Amino acid sequence: MPRFYDTEVTSRLMLGTAQYPSPAILAEAFKRSGAGIATVSVRREAGGERAGQAFWDMIRDLGVHVLPNTAGCHSVREAVTTAQMARELFDTNWIKLEVIGHADTLQPDPFGLVEAARILTDEGFAVFPYCTEDLVLCERLVQAGCRVLMPWGAPIGTGLGLNNIYGLRSLRAHFPDLPLVIDAGLGLPSQAAHAMELGYDAVLLNTAVARAGDPAAMAEGFARALEAGRLAHEADPMEPRDMAAPSTPVLGKAFL
Numbered sequence: 001m002p003r004f005y006d007t008e009v010t011s012r013l014m015l016g017t018a019q020y021p022s023p024a025i026l027a028e029a030f031k032r033s034g035a036g037i038a039t040v041s042v043r044r045e046a047g048g049e050r051a052g053q054a055f056w057d058m059i060r061d062l063g064v065h066v067l068p069n070t071a072g073c074h075s076v077r078e079a080v081t082t083a084q085m086a087r088e089l090f091d092t093n094w095i096k097l098e099v100i101g102h103a104d105t106l107q108p109d110p111f112g113l114v115e116a117a118r119i120l121t122d123e124g125f126a127v128f129p130y131c132t133e134d135l136v137l138c139e140r141l142v143q144a145g146c147r148v149l150m151p152w153g154a155p156i157g158t159g160l161g162l163n164n165i166y167g168l169r170s171l172r173a174h175f176p177d178l179p180l181v182i183d184a185g186l187g188l189p190s191q192a193a194h195a196m197e198l199g200y201d202a203v204l205l206n207t208a209v210a211r212a213g214d215p216a217a218m219a220e221g222f223a224r225a226l227e228a229g230r231l232a233h234e235a236d237p238m239e240p241r242d243m244a245a246p247s248t249p250v251l252g253k254a255f256l
């Protein structure tokens, strides 16, 4: 199982905690999938007071690692301040760093992300940056102190899956020993299995589970797909080839 900043987790599935039809369904999705990490929006917690406390109690009861995020932050300053609040609220130095750079695609602002990552690692945070698969950006994030990378599969909430297989494969090859997590854009368990087959360590998703007709069943579907994909990765898959190759031996075939 993957290790994030010296913490070994028990599952390759991380789930977001927004958009569920009810808290009970959210809890059931975690239970059935065995997801090991819950991401929580600091803004939601900080703004909610009593509702926030009830939500936090429920998350704590799940018994999973909590990964607060800076969702909704569009500037370095906002993200850093939100991370500092998260450390106090959740009593953890883990932070999923989001610095959104574009209103339509919600893609990360690479420049702000690196700057915020550097500030936060200097302050002792364990930063989980939501990034793109750009190799130069990822190099800079590692230089800034990040010990895990979270490239997007596709824009948040689209369910499009892995938009740039080539780029994700290159990233894996470039950082063979760094934990890599696909974050955002997954819509189906088969896409999560594909991420595992590419050698990724984990996936983080929210919309595909929370917006499914049966969120708990979908969460379990993702968990099973992750297991299948990882097993396939470890089994050393065959190389695809262009030319047909008979899988049945022709030796001993009767001549007519």
Ligand SMILES: CC(=O)[C@@H](O)[C@H](O)COP(=O)(O)O
Residues within 6 Å of the ligand: 016, 071, 098, 130, 155, 156, 157, 158, 159, 183, 184, 185, 186, 204, 205, 206, 207, 208
């Ligand atoms: C970066 C971000 O906000 C994602 O972690 C999001 O929470 C999950 O993305 P999906 O809703 O597309 O799964």
